[in-house]
Amino acid sequence: MIDPGAYRATIGLEIHVALNTRSKMFCGCSTDFGAPPNTNVCPVCLGLPGSLPVTNSGAVNLGIIAARALGSQVRTRSHFERKNYHYPDLPKGYQISQYSAPLAVGGELVLDDVEGEGGRIGIIRVHLEEDAGKSTHSADKGSTLLDFNRCGVPLAEIVTEPHIQSPGQARRFLEELRALLRVVGVSEVRMEEGELRCDVNFNLVRCDEGEGPVRTEISEVKNLNSFRSVQRASEYELKRHVEAVSRGDVLEHETRHWDEERGVTYSARSKEMAHDYRYFPDPDLPPLVIDPGYADHLAGGMPEPPRAKRIRFADEFGLSRYDAAVLVADPPLADFFEETVSHGASARAAARWITGEVAAHLNASGAAISDVPASPAHLAELLELLEAEQISEKVAKRVWRDVFESGTMPRVIVERECLAKIDDPEELRDIVSAVIAENPDAAAEYSSGKDRAIGYLVGKVMEDTRGRADPRLVNDILRDMLRSGS
């Protein structure tokens, strides 16, 4: 009997990311998503006879930035090759890609150690290529509609080492990768527009000596377009491979597809496996020659990667890992945080407020932080009032609602609406004695030993002062006055 527990999952990913350019990889057509079919096309991306590709240098720049963000080494000389195969949405009969001399090699992406899913995931290569068109197989049998708008959109392909050890880690990797690519401006990674697609290469490898095969044959699950399906497809393959090993079955190296609805992978036709792409250097395009100084220059202007920022937020500002992660996951909020702190606010209070109240208002309104009148200066002033105990937490929340909508400075609102804390004991005594007079039953209950009644009376005082009174002070004064029977 073979013990499946002696094996661990081994996952490598091939990720295609649409680069954030306005025009296509080899022509001037727009990359806008959602245009009517076949309107963003020209002789070049339609592969009409005689048309020739011209490399979009903006796409190359983004490829260089993606590579450098992953710590990959950008080669001084790389070239485009043709990947030859026939498919109706591939109008030239080949895809311009990179093969023997990719844009960049090596690199890694480090995952924080959360739930045992941390680790360093090595990158094998980063290369540039063009996307294909889109086929829509009509329900009307035998007809296929072709839209070439996407044809020629620039892609970066990122290939990982088989360092990923669980379906959950595969998902974590993609989340971290998306955050990184967004921050450095390489791609918006809009999943719903198909801007990230992923192939999963899965097998099991035995961890120690023992019975059974050293490894199972690799399954290549193609073209997954959500993080969830990457995780689910990997989970399905894990189960399938474990079962095969337990039964002593031998799996074949094969290409598989993911059925989202049924939650299963299934074997692609064996014909698709037999592809010989006949790669060779594209004679229409000169080699890409990238001066190291140029790559350095592009990398120099790159924003701080998410992981470095999380570490810095924890070290420099003393934030919890959780707060740091939440802030960094939303770059505009992270910037808002840093600016608030630079205005003199306490980092922890700022983090608590931004992940709490600020995020809640943004969520409710659906607005982006850049679109609302509230600025870091507003929040810093509000936190200063809180810190100085000039307003209560409850009042602060009310003031923020006003700030969020009007952009008025918190101090102005507090003064205009007389919201400052009442911390003058004399003033409070008057209010408290009025409340006692209005609530003789509660006062009597307290006097007869029911301590609970004090809470009711404090609440009444807070109500009358619209939250401006200091509850602790009110409590003290109440007890004092009730005890003395005055």
Place this chain on the structure above:
Amino acid sequence: MDILEAIRSGELAAGEAAASAAESISRRDPCGAFLSTSDPDDPPPGGSLGGVPYAAKDNMSTANLPTTCASRMLEDYTPVYDATCIELMESSGAILVGKTNMDEFAMGSSNETSYFGPTRNPWNHGVVPGGSSGGSAAAVAAGMVPLALGTDTGGSIRQPASFCGITGMKPTYGAISRRGVISFASSMDQVGPMALTAGDCALALDVLVARDPGDSTSVEHPEGGGFFRRVRGSSADLSGIRIGMPKEYYGVGIDEPVTEIALRAARVFEDLGATIEEISLPHTEYALPAYYVISSAEASSNLARYDGISYGMREIGDDIDDLYRNTRSRGFGEEVKRRIMLGSFALSAGYYDAFYLRAARVRRVIAEEIDRAFRRYDYLLTPTCPTVAFPLGERVEDPMAMYMADVCTIPANLAGIPALSMPGGFSGGLPVGVQLMGPRFSDGGLLSLADVFQRTTDHHLRRPSDGVEGVEP
């Protein structure tokens, strides 16, 4: 009368010459040089070639004329855009009168692989005009147009120029944009002029040579724009000019009269003061196999787009693979399919290193050998083809014999250097060309050398009307 004289004399004014050329071509084309003719109405504003009628090979995209590559695959295809070379000719005032016949997708050396039937040689309708730019060569030789554009991937301008007794030039690779020219082998394809004289070719180069941002392989030519002036200003005193004669081009397989004509041309240059020396380029024998591997490999990929999906011929089938198979089996002729198979094989897993990669290395060795020769010699002089034009049908069933027709012209394509063929004499009533090659960007010098030759010889002045033999079709 050459083109410039015709322009100056006013003979071409207002597009009358072009209109009458187009009209007479559509009425009578005994050689089968044209596949389509245009109906020029509005003469474009006069430029450097104002009113000059010209023909273009049918692999150059023209938005108002079918562009078939002489293939059934593109029988009904009309492009949506003009090739850059067509745009440039139009902006110079030249008038396109028609598209010329060719070997299918420029693969061939006789024009016999055309789906629409072969072009005949104006000197003798029983022999081939050469190829693949055979229609362009015949149109010029027969006097239907004073200028035609061809493309040359392995000799497809120079070899038909030789067979038809005209001057044809393949410029430095990258000098003329390939944008819109239907690709055969991208790393060697080059547009060039075909005319009666070197001077007329230079006039065309002045229009055509320009860096095109739409073609990533096009280059800035250091002499761009000054070719004709240079040719006209060149001295007939060739003292100090060193011309090499690589012995590998004069050996086995080259007909005696052809060799003799090349040697006579060498003596003409020697009499004008040039130094002539025999040299050796020992890797020349590997040029032909390297060329057929590389050009077929590129072609197998370039022609993958003819799949029956978006344009061109479609033969339906049971499923998509069946549709591809039917379309490509019936849309392409035998020679095209042979090269697609050869090229696919050369690129396939397990054979890539032994064929494509090795051919690419051989190409580099040959290019370096030629570059080295140009450190000592200004130009090289060779026969253009091993033979005179051969009879129609003679080599159709013998691809190797057909491929040998390009043995002298292929090295220039592998090396990316300029080369031309000019009339050097006659053998058995058929013209024989002489080839001149020069280093990259020596296009102006090459044309000047040919012009000097043509000032002292008269082979280029003989026209086929003097000696048409054979049978009218």
